[in-house]
Amino acid sequence: MLNGIHSHSPHSPAAPRQHKYPTRVLPEEASWSTTPSSITTELAMRELEGNTCTFMMDAKANKHQIRQTGKKLFDMNAAKVSALLKPNGQKLHLQLAPDHADSNVANKTGIVLT
Numbered sequence: 001m002l003n004g005i006h007s008h009s010p011h012s013p014a015a016p017r018q019h020k021y022p023t024r025v026l027p028e029e030a031s032w033s034t035t036p037s038s039i040t041t042e043l044a045m046r047e048l049e050g051n052t053c054t055f056m057m058d059a060k061a062n063k064h065q066i067r068q069t070g071k072k073l074f075d076m077n078a079a080k081v082s083a084l085l086k087p088n089g090q091k092l093h094l095q096l097a098p099d100h101a102d103s104n105v106a107n108k109t110g111i112v113l114t
Contacts, residue, residue: 038109055092074108
């Protein structure tokens with residue numbers, strides 16, 4: 001085949017690559033998308049009084065999955081999701097809808113307020 005000044009012979013199609021190990025395929029709903037752990041520091045408790053829950057989750061989860069997980073596990077609607085990537089995972093701030101009471105959410109997430 002002649003293209004301009006240089007001539008190139010057509011290449012034969014490359015054979016598909018044979019992997020040494022099987023490739024890893026994650027299921028549609030991976031285990032990290034359903035395992036948030038609540039943070040119980042003093043700052044998190046103050047934020048809980050202001051209708052904001054704080055969780056740690058794996059860094060692979062996105063905001064849509066986080067919102068669905070909060071709705072499925074704790075039966076709470078998140079008005080806003082803020083995520084902060086940290087070396088040990090992802091710190092999440094879920095600002096709840098105004099119709100949720102902070103004591104009900106604390107009981108559902110396993111935090112006991114005294």
